[in-house]
Amino acid sequence: MSTETHALSTVTPRTPEQWIQRAAEVAAILAVDAVDRDRAGATPYDEVRLLKESGLVTLLGPTEHGGGGQTWPTAYQVIRTVATADGSIGQLLGYHLLWFWAARLVGTKEQIAHVEAEATKNKWFFGGAVNPRDSDVVVADEGSTIVFNGRKSFSTGSKVSDVTVLEGTLLDSGTHVFAIVPSDIEGLTFHDDWDNLGQRLTESGSVSLNHVRVPWEQAAGFVGKTFQPRVYNTLNVPTIQLVFVNFYLGIARGALETALTYTQEKSRSWLHGGYSTAAEEPYVIDLYGDLQAKLWAVEALADAVALEGQRIHENAWEVTAEQRGEHEVRVAAVKARATDVALEVTNRIFEVTGARSTASREGLDRFWRNVRTHTLHDPVAYKRREVGRHLLTGELPEPTWYS
Structure with a gap:
């Protein structure tokens, strides 16, 4: 992993915006050799070390122990930002943050305090x-x-x-x-x-x-x-599903931005189109506009659902089954849309980058491969079913390992 052209700021982030900027710094470092690292498939020890050095592993940790003290809406944005450069590392960070939160999900108050103190002070991954x-x-x-x-x-x-x-x-x-x-x-x-x-x-x-x-x-x-059961025990599923949503969206954003640069710098206009550059081609303009609009829409939905979930996290000891169920329906909806849009973006970028963009050295295929692999985690049809049943009958999903 190369750090020659990018470095982490020495300023400790304090606000959500500063933490998202720190994630962007991490993404810039990861982007330099993302294609080569994907091809090599080596164990990402250096990448995890970068996550620790950046402070992102303790983003949700208590400030009194040196953590960031941030909320899940910020964490999702951080995951999304890291995933623009490297979907694998975005997933690793997202899963880490979910399991960092595991004590809060199912532990006693004493266990929560102990685990979060130790995990934060020692930067456990x-x-x-x-x-x-x-x-x-x-x-x-x-x-x-x-x-x-x-x-x-x-x-x-x-x-x-x-x-x-x-x-x-x-x-x-x-x-x-x-x-x-x-x-x-x-x-x-x-x-x-x-x-x-x-x-x-x-x-x-x-x-x-x-x-x-x-x-x-x-x-x-x-x-x-x-x-000692409580409703909040079951929030692991909607929380991890939103982790999925955000690294899908990060991968899609990375694909669109990478393709855009390729189109601007390398794509050739069609010889029978009558335009001097690919960026002037009407069908290229139309497709980029379509993909960007769809991505903006699902990003906005993801952010809104994250804020809804935060209200539940802030009421962890009192949340009701109805509140949990209504949130899960919204999570299911955004999971379905993020899956469809991320698959479309990572597939259709090749239509506007051209045949030469399929060269292995460009690495554009990694975005689709990453989304296609993880979106098979659980069938998206069952997410749509949760939404449809709620709409038609008012039924709320029963908490399971997937709903």
């Missing part, structure tokens, strides 16, 4: 072995400890993480258990098997858990071995 499609991780109660055994197909952030969020079900009751453990804990093995079409630097390979032993007091949200 979070990974998560929490793939809901795999239900084979079981948790045994062995007195003062619980023991995790099983396997997960995906564990984003694996080898670059300092700590990992584990999830499994208690053998006797089937109750879900979350715990945060050091990523080098005995029995936790990350497999170097992430080899997918896109998002190549997310370290999202599989993980095995072989007698990973954790003290009961680290089981998030449990008091005396009994889980």
